[in-house]
Amino acid sequence: MEGRHETPQFEHSVRTPTNFPPFSKQTRAMWAKSGDESGNLSLPQHLMDTAGVAAVVYDTWVAEPIKRRLTEGLSLSDDQVRDLYIWLAGVHDCGKACLKFQTQLEQKGGFEHLVFNLTDAGLPLRVGGLEKTLTKMPHGICSGVLILNWLMEQGFDYPTAELLSSVADAHHGVPSPVEDRDRIETILSAYPNEWQEVHRELLNTMAEAIDVQSTLETLKTNSLNDAAAIQLLTGLVVIADWIASNPEAFPMVVTGTQEERVQLGMQATDLTAPWSGRAIDGDVDKLYQSSFDWPDHYRARSVQAAMVEAAKTVTEPTLIILEAETGVGKTEAALAAAHVIANATDAQGIYFAAPTMATANGLLERTIAWTKNTTEAEAVASLYLAHSKNQLSQPYQRLRFKGIGEDYPTGDNVVASSWMSGRRRGLLSNVVVGTVDQVLMMALRQRYSMLRHVALAGKIIIFDEVHAYDTYTSDYLETTLEWLAHYGATVIMMSATLPPDRRNALVKAYTGQEVATPSHSYPLITVASGSSQHSIAPEPSPTNLEATLEVIEDSDEVLLREMEALLNDGGVALIICNTIARAQEAYTALLQSFPDEVELHHAGFMAWERSEKEDRLRTELGPGAHRGESRPHLKIVVATQVAEQSLDIDADVLITDIAPMDLLIQRIGRLHRHDRPLTDRPAALREPRVFVRSIDSLTPHPVLNSGAEAIYGAKVLLSTILHLPDTFKRPDDVAPLVRAVYAPEQEVPAEWVEEWEKAEVLNQARQEAAHSRSKSFRIKSPNECSRLSDLFGDLQRAAVRLGDEEIGAAQVRDAEPAVEVIPILGSEEEYAPLGTDWVITGNPELNYRQALHLASSTVRLPARMTRYDHDFNDVVGSLEQLTPTAWNKHYLLKGQLALPLNEDGEAELGRFRVRYSSELGIEILSDGQGDNVS
CATH class of the missing domain: 3.40.50.300 (P-loop containing nucleotide triphosphate hydrolases)
Structure with a gap:
């Protein structure tokens, strides 16, 4: 970014591991990144880089609530947790020292030297019969096996060693099946001594350099069965690995000292420290005035003042449920309460979960303004818009042109981090506004779920409009609340119309206890933690x-x-x-x-x-x-x-x-x-x-x-x-009517x-079916998980297929994944984007203006067109053939499907005839049976 200062985003006092002894010639021959014309990166170097990054991540990004959760879950001190994390990051890729990985480029031109390095170092390249039969031998599984065996050699019992080694095993997003680990264990145990010496050297050297031995000795005596802590550690290792794997931050050519390399790499990675809110004095009205640019004469409403008072009582992970009518300022009340709680708990930031993309977009500019007003003057806050169409939001895109490390005018220190805006990384930002799906996917068996967990575990989560969830989605919400409570995250929920049974279910999911004293007051604030419950009844608004x-x-x-x-x-x-x-x-x-x-x-x-x-x-x-x-x-x-x-x-x-x-x-x-x-x-x-x-x-x-x-x-x-x-x-009738309708x-x-x-x-059958469906990809309660694989159950391979955000969002909503199309007039060879007078001929590469307009033109086909496999194949197959190939060359359009329309605005897709017009939108005109179904 132009004008970007080179101010490092971490304190110089961060202790990064630099005392690595010289590695042997055999170990230095191992490669980790095949690289580019500038060179390749050795395996020891990548592991040292990742360990160094982990030290910085722990000291500058990891918030106090996550550190507290890890120290409790692992029964270690903060320094010991830090050392364990750095060591796990430093050995996560040790499994790349296997024949399948090291020889995979043998037949690829230009990379022969990587194999020659191995033979020159005296490493035999004989591949065993069982290894030859494998099409893939994932290095994550290899890492897990090697770490497991090394830990057992150090005196660990199998369950503890298996739990710790699962961090490396799952660092590519999902733990491996037992049968795959057993097969690779057999292969690695038969490796030549020269290779096994490399394995031992990598693990021993990292342990010595990080001085993790005393921590490991403590872990031997602990009864380690906390899958949630391991989930967080795995997410943190993924963060360190991804940063260290960025060649722009950690180039293939190594110069200078290791400490300088890590420092420069982190300067190129705009990872922000936990959110730092301005100090709050005792005046509630001034808090709202300064936070939301209210005039000096404006006074907080009773609900807003009561929320701040409720927030001041929070001394442990707490659920706050605000029930009040529309128009009384619940959004401002939730943000003000989050500010109070974040300052008291050193939270990493907030996530504001809205029911739809439209409501998230509507909240965005208000949240940006709040963040500018409430962030400490010398601090920088990163902000992210968490939904699949964020590239089309101009307020969000404007934030991305700022650089962390720049000098900002007062109150203009909110940016969209470049690194944290990448795929799956946005939730790591301090302040996130997005759809509720992104939070509910905590409860989904999904690849890289550990990254989502670590991103949200240290935040205050605000849920808007919680009344609007059906039985299926409520199951995901309740499981999500269990996990957030288990991590120690405070949750704020808002609703205008919450049935008492739903309030009780939410409190029970978070605290494990029923609502102690049900209240029929309205408005109502329920404050519930593991140790106490109370409710506040703010003064009602007059009839409006x-x-x-x-x-x-x-x-x-x-x-x-x-x-x-x-x-x-x-x-x-x-x-x-x-x-x-x-x-x-x-x-x-x-x-x-x-x-x-x-x-x-x-x-x-x-x-x-x-x-x-x-x-x-x-x-x-x-x-x-x-x-x-x-x-x-x-x-x-x-x-x-x-x-x-x-x-x-x-x-x-x-x-x-x-x-x-x-x-x-x-x-x-x-x-x-x-x-x-x-x-x-x-x-x-x-x-x-x-x-x-x-x-x-x-x-x-x-x-x-x-x-x-x-x-x-x-x-x-x-x-x-x-x-x-x-x-x-x-508001007089709101609570009585909702209560009456939902009474058992x-x-x-x-x-x-x-x-x-x-x-x-029918309702009972509908609810039972919804409960049954929700179990298909929903993770267990944290209390039922003692191993990392428990979060994936028997669906480990299926979970890998759920990586797409759209599919995940549909999964937690009990919705059919919708197929999005971009209507165009004409064909893939000559077409006009709707709403323009452009004519694009010959399938050329598109400029930004053209691509942005097309990307803003998506519409979802009615679900009935793709509900059944044969219809899906017919419809999507047709669309793929009709989409200009040049679209895949532009990042805004990659993977999008065109819907070419004739001059009447119609198209035939499989057995369906559809029409799009600016007057009526998308219509199904017939379903192939001659019936008009619009």
Whole structure:
């Protein structure tokens, strides 16, 4: 980066290992990195580099909560933990001293010298029969076997030696199967003496140089069975290995002393120290004013003040659950509490987990501003946006042009670390804003899970909108809470509508205990740790909304008639539908009477179009827009669930499909959301009104729309209808209604009993199926894991296939991995990106502007198109053939699929005919059976 200073990002007092004795000629002949034209890197050098990096990582990046967890889990002192980590990093690749690895380039031109070095050093190259039969002999497994045997020679018992050696065994992301280790053990035990001497030399030399012997002696006497501590150590070894393997930081040509090499390598790696928050005085109002740029006269609300007071009581890992209505400043309250707790516990930073990419993007700039305002003046904070589309976020990309080590204006010391923005590394940053999936994947059997664990274990985790999780995802959430508590991470959770049973389940997952004294207060702050529980009931807000509710017939004719009557004098109507197809249908029906006033919003638009639509809506319907100026005289917004959480818009009237009560209340949060002058709303809509549809009949019992029932299940919808009030007051009715709907025992009308019992049976079956599915790739509770392989169970090989972030996100959401496409007009040989007047001919390499626009044009195909293997193969196979090959040459488009459309905006994919338009988004027109299914 231009203008970047060469200030090292670690203290000069860091003790890096430098007292390595000379290695033998045989050991120096071993290579670790085949390198480039400048040369190759020897195995001893790579191990020394990794040990040196580990020392710096431990002293500068590893936060105090992680150090405390490791000292407790390993029954060692802090210095002993440090030495053990450096030694494990220094021997992690010793298994590269095997014939399969060292001779793999024998037939590759230009690398013959690497093999000649071995023979010149007197090392025999006879490969045994069993080794010849192996197509692969992973050096991670070899390292684990060699370390295991060496530790047992030092007097370790097998279980302890096996647990320690699993760090090296799993440093490529997943522990190896037992049968593979046994096979390689047999091979290595038969190696010639010359090779076995190299193995001993590597392990002995590292032990002597790091002076780890006394630590190992202590470990011999300990009963080591803490898989969580080993998981953290493995994650730390991965970090050290990845840094030391970067040739830009640790070049193949070795010059200067080892201490200088490590110092220069870490200067080239912008790894930041744990977050350092500004000191906090006792004035709560001043804390909020300085943190969020509030004016001096602004006072914290009761919920916000109570959260800070709750945070001040935290002296151990704690779960804080904040329940309060929308619009009271829960986001600011959570960040302020995190600031207090981070200062008290020396946390590594925070992770702010949002339900969707859109909400994460919406939180980003607020969190950047908070981080600038709260980071200590002389410190630098690294920030990361954790979702798969972060390259398209301009606020985040602007941070990446700053360099760590530069001189910053006051309050401008927040950057996106270049190294920590790499694949799988972003969560290592101090402050992370991202989707909840990235945290829930802690509970997923997934390659490199240890890196995710070590990245989150030292942070304060903030979960937003925790009410919105189904049974399947709740299983992942509860397992994640168990692991976060086990690591000693404090967790803050927020919800506007949390059923008491869910609150109890969250507390039990984190503390292992039920809620001691259930409270029906609202708002409510629950504070729970392993040793204590208490609740705080902040002063409630006055009633800020009183809306009438009415169920209307579910037909396009009735919808149109209601709109014409309600909007006779103009106004803003919001219609929320449960599916894209219903939203498209409602939009089309309204066009005949409102050709210029109706607008469609759902997740089936290209990313940039959806973003533009949402930005326009926020401008037109936000708090600063007024009728007669930017707020339209008449507008109808038809949307799906995207309007529940991610859109800060204010409607005069709401028409919504039936949904669970907590989600209905979220939707009602968009009705009369902002205080407005009377002139902003037409006289007929000055009293808030809600109309509920998607119910086919109410008598003699409710008959639900099949789409609503498929999404949410019949029981919760019937219970919602049972308790649907004629008038809803906010916040007064929020907690009582949610509590009533989710109560385990219900009194239902006699006419409902048969349908209710059917719904209960189906709900029970649905929940049992969800619990069963969630076990497929979910890791065990930390209390059930005594070995690293316990985190992967019998699915070690399957876990490797789950490396893709999109697949992992789908796995924790009980969603089908969606296939993303980029619609273009034309063919791969000549096409126009939608929304441009460009014509790209002949499949040329794309410039940045073209690639960025295309990368911003992704849209997800409906899941039913790729649900079954034969459809997936047909659809994706067709798309791969139709995608310009030049796309794979640009980092923004690598792996993306094109959807070439004809002049009508349509395409044939397998048995499906689809259409994309800027008006309706993605549609399935037919499924190959001649049926129109849009």
